Amino acid sequence: xxxxxxxxxxxxxxxxxxxxxxxxxxxxxxxxxxxxxxxxxxxxxxxxxxxxxxxxxxxxxxxxxxxxxxxxxxxxxxxxxxxxxxxxxxxxxxxxxxxxxxxxxxxxxxxxxxxxxxxxxxxxxxxxxxxxxxxxxxxxxxxxxxxxxxxxxxxxxxxxxxxxxxxxxxxxxxxxxxxxxxxxxxxxxxxxxx
Amino acid sequence: xxxxxxxxxxxxxxxxxxxxxxxxxxxxxxxxxxxxxxxxxxxxxxxxxxxxxxxxxxxxxxxxxxxxxxxxxxxxxxxxxxxxxxxxxxxxxxxxxxxxxxxxxxxxxxxxxxxxxxxxxxxxxxxxxxxxxxxxxxxxxxxxxxxxxxxxxxxxxxxxxxxxxxxxxxxxxxxxxxxxxxxxxxxxxxxxxx
Numbered sequence: 001x002x003x004x005x006x007x008x009x010x011x012x013x014x015x016x017x018x019x020x021x022x023x024x025x026x027x028x029x030x031x032x033x034x035x036x037x038x039x040x041x042x043x044x045x046x047x048x049x050x051x052x053x054x055x056x057x058x059x060x061x062x063x064x065x066x067x068x069x070x071x072x073x074x075x076x077x078x079x080x081x082x083x084x085x086x087x088x089x090x091x092x093x094x095x096x097x098x099x100x101x102x103x104x105x106x107x108x109x110x111x112x113x114x115x116x117x118x119x120x121x122x123x124x125x126x127x128x129x130x131x132x133x134x135x136x137x138x139x140x141x142x143x144x145x146x147x148x149x150x151x152x153x154x155x156x157x158x159x160x161x162x163x164x165x166x167x168x169x170x171x172x173x174x175x176x177x178x179x180x181x182x183x184x185x186x187x188x189x190x191x192x193x194x
Numbered sequence: 195x196x197x198x199x200x201x202x203x204x205x206x207x208x209x210x211x212x213x214x215x216x217x218x219x220x221x222x223x224x225x226x227x228x229x230x231x232x233x234x235x236x237x238x239x240x241x242x243x244x245x246x247x248x249x250x251x252x253x254x255x256x257x258x259x260x261x262x263x264x265x266x267x268x269x270x271x272x273x274x275x276x277x278x279x280x281x282x283x284x285x286x287x288x289x290x291x292x293x294x295x296x297x298x299x300x301x302x303x304x305x306x307x308x309x310x311x312x313x314x315x316x317x318x319x320x321x322x323x324x325x326x327x328x329x330x331x332x333x334x335x336x337x338x339x340x341x342x343x344x345x346x347x348x349x350x351x352x353x354x355x356x357x358x359x360x361x362x363x364x365x366x367x368x369x370x371x372x373x374x375x376x377x378x379x380x381x382x383x384x385x386x387x388x
Binding site for chain 2: 031044149171172177191
């Protein structure tokens with residue numbers, strides 16, 4: 001299993017956002033939707049060993065987490081609006097402290113980064129981290145934590161200060177593009193490519 | 195300059211598609227929009243040395259080409275709907291055989307693959323091509339030609355039969371993801387990373 005977790009600092013967590021305005025009303029929900037797509041989609045199939053975990057911190061309610069599991073999700077298409085409609089649906093039902101399945105492969109709970117960090121081993125991306133191409137498959141963590149268009153907050157940095165840090169290249173790219181690059185590294189290692 | 199050209203085999207070319215249904219009514223216009231985004235966007239900026247060229251072949255009219263130039267485009271956001279609205283606008287005005295600027299950095303003309311191949315040197319992606327990581331910066335072409343969710347047609351294959359072919363990894367990925375991987379290769383070579 002590979003986990004990609006993305007913090008949406010401004011992403012709305014009450015389901016009231018308009019599907020026609022994902023960047024504005026959704027709080028850059030467009031970016032989170034592309035992260036779902038980058039985590040789960042191959043050209044003609046779904047990656048069944050992948051989960052994409054979205055931490056929606058933009059209010060108005062307490063932080064919620066929505067998880068997409070490649071193994072069981074159904075009827076998800078790669079366009080932003082498709083993921084967004086699943087997220088919206090997830091946010092419209094009552095959420096508790098444990099994950100609740102909204103529809104096959106899509107789950108929601110009230111919890112944020114701290115809870116998640118206790119459940120999986122994550123690496124983070126950092127332009128000053130080690131070049132990911134120099135890390136062996138055994139050295140890679142089971143998941144990667146990314147931030148949306150904003151940097152991690154000081155509070156988040158404190159929580160993740162011990163995590164291994166990787167760099168993907170000389171340019172700082174969007175979170176969804178980072179996921180694409182990470183998958184390529186994992187795919188290459190799994191298949192014995194260099 | 196780096197050129198990314200994508201053939202949209204079913205992509206509508208008359209501007210009548212609904213922005214709320216890019217995959218269906220647009221003929222997988224969602225994928226083409228993500229290709230624009232992958233070609234032009236860095237985390238906090240636009241790649242000024244990039245162009246994304248969309249070949250819209252899905253009718254109802256003759257094939258049209260829409261080009262986005264990173265150096266001059268304005269008010270483009272990374273979400274699919276933003277690129278889609280520029281494409282729609284481009285298709286709603288009369289197009290001739292030469293590129294016509296619709297709005298800064300967005301151009302349209304009536305022409306397809308054959309014309310484009312006479313203008314730039316392209317490489318294509320092919321799972322049986324050479325591993326891109328083994329190509330030096332001098333060996334890389336000035337542009338890459340990609341296909342949408344469908345393979346190149348027999349007619350297209352005939353036109354591109356002499357072009358160099360590259361593989362990006364063991365998995366076949368979406369065209370927009372391929373562009374992300376190509377940019378990473380180019381960025382690394384330009385900056386002296388391995």
